[in-house]
Amino acid sequence: MKQRIQQRILRFQLVETLSRIWPYLKQERRRLLLVAAATLGLTVVELSIPILVGGSGERLLSELSGRQPTTAPVLDNRTIIALLAVGALLRGYLLYQQRSLSGQTGQRVAARMRDALWVHLQKMPLEYTRRRGPGRLLVRFISDTKAVQRLVSQGMVQLIQDVLVVIGVIAVLTYLNLLVGLGTILLLPLVALIFWRMNPRVQKASRDTRHRRTRLSAYMNERLTGLAAVKIHGRQREEAKRARKLNRKVASRGGRLASAGAQLQGASAGAVALVTTLTLALAAEEVAAGRLSAGYLVTSYALIGLLAPIVQRITIFNRTLQEAQISVERLAQTLAEEPESPQEAELPEVELSEGLVSVEGVSFSYPDGTLALEDVSLTARRGELVALVGPNGAGKSTLLELLPRFRQPSNGRIVIDGQDTAAVSLESLRSNIGFVTQDTPLFDGTITENVTYGMRGDASEASEEQIRQAARLAGVDELVASLPEGWETKVSEGRRMLSRGQRQRVVLARALAADPPIIVLDEVGSALDIETQRTLAEQLRMLAQHKTVILATHSMPAMLMADRVYKMEGGRIVEEDRDEAVLTRLEGA
Numbered sequence: 001m002k003q004r005i006q007q008r009i010l011r012f013q014l015v016e017t018l019s020r021i022w023p024y025l026k027q028e029r030r031r032l033l034l035v036a037a038a039t040l041g042l043t044v045v046e047l048s049i050p051i052l053v054g055g056s057g058e059r060l061l062s063e064l065s066g067r068q069p070t071t072a073p074v075l076d077n078r079t080i081i082a083l084l085a086v087g088a089l090l091r092g093y094l095l096y097q098q099r100s101l102s103g104q105t106g107q108r109v110a111a112r113m114r115d116a117l118w119v120h121l122q123k124m125p126l127e128y129t130r131r132r133g134p135g136r137l138l139v140r141f142i143s144d145t146k147a148v149q150r151l152v153s154q155g156m157v158q159l160i161q162d163v164l165v166v167i168g169v170i171a172v173l174t175y176l177n178l179l180v181g182l183g184t185i186l187l188l189p190l191v192a193l194i195f196w197r198m199n200p201r202v203q204k205a206s207r208d209t210r211h212r213r214t215r216l217s218a219y220m221n222e223r224l225t226g227l228a229a230v231k232i233h234g235r236q237r238e239e240a241k242r243a244r245k246l247n248r249k250v251a252s253r254g255g256r257l258a259s260a261g262a263q264l265q266g267a268s269a270g271a272v273a274l275v276t277t278l279t280l281a282l283a284a285e286e287v288a289a290g291r292l293s294a295g296y297l298v299t300s301y302a303l304i305g306l307l308a309p310i311v312q313r314i315t316i317f318n319r320t321l322q323e324a325q326i327s328v329e330r331l332a333q334t335l336a337e338e339p340e341s342p343q344e345a346e347l348p349e350v351e352l353s354e355g356l357v358s359v360e361g362v363s364f365s366y367p368d369g370t371l372a373l374e375d376v377s378l379t380a381r382r383g384e385l386v387a388l389v390g391p392n393g394a395g396k397s398t399l400l401e402l403l404p405r406f407r408q409p410s411n412g413r414i415v416i417d418g419q420d421t422a423a424v425s426l427e428s429l430r431s432n433i434g435f436v437t438q439d440t441p442l443f444d445g446t447i448t449e450n451v452t453y454g455m456r457g458d459a460s461e462a463s464e465e466q467i468r469q470a471a472r473l474a475g476v477d478e479l480v481a482s483l484p485e486g487w488e489t490k491v492s493e494g495r496r497m498l499s500r501g502q503r504q505r506v507v508l509a510r511a512l513a514a515d516p517p518i519i520v521l522d523e524v525g526s527a528l529d530i531e532t533q534r535t536l537a538e539q540l541r542m543l544a545q546h547k548t549v550i551l552a553t554h555s556m557p558a559m560l561m562a563d564r565v566y567k568m569e570g571g572r573i574v575e576e577d578r579d580e581a582v583l584t585r586l587e588g589a
């Protein structure tokens with residue numbers, strides 16, 4: 001019960017949400033202080049206008065009727081009018097300050113959250129991002145941080161100002177006349193009751209809508225990426241149907257949200273109208289009884305009039321808060337997830353000497369239970385070209401991904417020059433491994449930028465030679481020579497300037513340019529023509545003279561060139577051959 005009440009009351013949500021945003025907000029303390037000052041100023045101006053108007057009215061009325069003013073106004077009319085003019089100008093200025101400062105604060109808080117999220121996502125295991133898919137993560141990135149931004153820029157400041165104004169209105173009214181003041185106070189429990197009753201529906205609808213929207217964007221992201229498959233199979237009509245279904249769900253949940261929100265708004269508007277009528281009646285009685293001066297009746301009217309828009313704003317703010325709360329919750333959940341190497345800073349760097357990689361009795365199961373590797377052992381050393389062969393699904397890619405520890409073995413260990421890879425810093429381990437798969441992407445940029453992507457420090461004189469050598473090995477020099485813009489040709493996944501095989505060469509050059517002592521290639525030759533495969537195999541053979549090279553391949557030239565071939569099947573190594581044996585068998589076949 002207690003928990004339910006907590007959930008239902010606006011204030012608790014706000015405190016919780018703000019406490020989660022606070023780490024990103026606290027650097028903005030100076031700006032926040034200025035916003036607070038502007039807000040306070042605005043409140044004072046907002047409240048003093050009706051008081052001044054009432055004072056002026058009271059003075060006029062008393063002068064006309066020749067009676068003593070009930071509450072003596074100290075200022076004459078000219079001063080009051082001058083003050084009203086100043087107040088109007090001040091109001092404009094303060095409003096500008098408040099809005100622009102809070103707007104900037106919101107933007108900066110959202111940017112800081114995106115930074116944190118990005119840093120964190122990069123630390124997560126590959127499995128994490130693969131499982132969620134880029135669609136979902138992007139929604140989180142953009143819309144969640146935006147909801148927080150909206151809360152900080154608009155909602156929060158407005159709420160604080162509104163609360164201050166409500167307190168002010170009640171205080172001034174009570175000061176002018178106790179009964180009228182008490183009448184207004186009635187509004188508070190009434191609105192609280194309405195929120196307590198109706199807000200849970202708004203909350204639920206808001207959550208559902210967001211959830212459905214995320215599903216729709218994830219779906220569209222996937223289908224847009226695979227649009228060619230949709231077209232070739234002629235599934236546009238079915239996909240349109242599916243999208244329509246998802247879309248209607250968004251609309252129906254959104255409609256539910258609109259109706260729940262409107263209910264809340266309507267009920268609050270009704271409550272305000274009732275309370276206003278009541279207090280106005282009370283005020284009229286009090287004037288008649290001589291306990292409230294006629295001039296200040298104007299003040300009461302004006303002050304009570306301030307309440308209606310405030311209550312409406314609070315119902316809207318409620319929505320902003322809801323969205324932000326869901327977002328902040330999701331962001332907090334994401335950020336709380338354990339990174340792939342929690343103790344990274346304390347782990348020693350891996351030291352390479354012989355370049356001896358040994359996989360010792362390794363088994364691996366995917367989180368869904370698929371046993372992909374079973375008691376696999378193999379060694380690769382500098383000076384040897386090692387090839388993994390075997391049918392699709394044999395476990396080659398899985399095994400290769402264990403080397404840079406994109407995954408952890410369930411059993412057994414992987415040792416590099418006597419050091420268990422599980423006990424060294426991931427960063428140092430990966431900086432020693434060049435890793436290329438058949439679908440490693442290019443990034444938006446020139447060929448030069450892509451090839452030098454993995455090079456540490458700046459591309460200085462010393463590395464110039466390294467780049468040329470990598471380019472030669474990967475056959476990128478040839479490619480570059482055939483392009484009118486050469487090294488400066490812009491390539492990107494989106495534009496498809498290059499063929500698949502050409503892209504593979506650039507990606508390979510990128511791995512080689514960083515000059516890592518261990519090279520791991522997963523079916524990299526697959527998109528190359530047979531002539532290029534042969535050249536590549538020869539190049540790899542040469543490369544293997546001073547590096548440890550492990551490749552999974554279906555390429556015949558590569559198999560022939562290998563010093564050692566491991567044949568895999570169903571997650572096990574079923575055969576290990578020296579090159580002579582392979583050659584003999586192939587010749588025999």
Ligand code: ADP
Nearest residue numbers: 366368370372391392393394395396397398399
């Ligand atoms: P290969 O590279 O030899 O073709 P893989 O290493 O990609 O084989 O796959 C080995 C086995 O693991 C296959 O049975 C495949 O279905 C399974 N597998 C691969 N990736 C995953 C994954 N992310 N989740 C569950 N099972 C997977």
Ligand code: MG
Nearest residue numbers: 396397398522
């Ligand atoms: Mg594979």
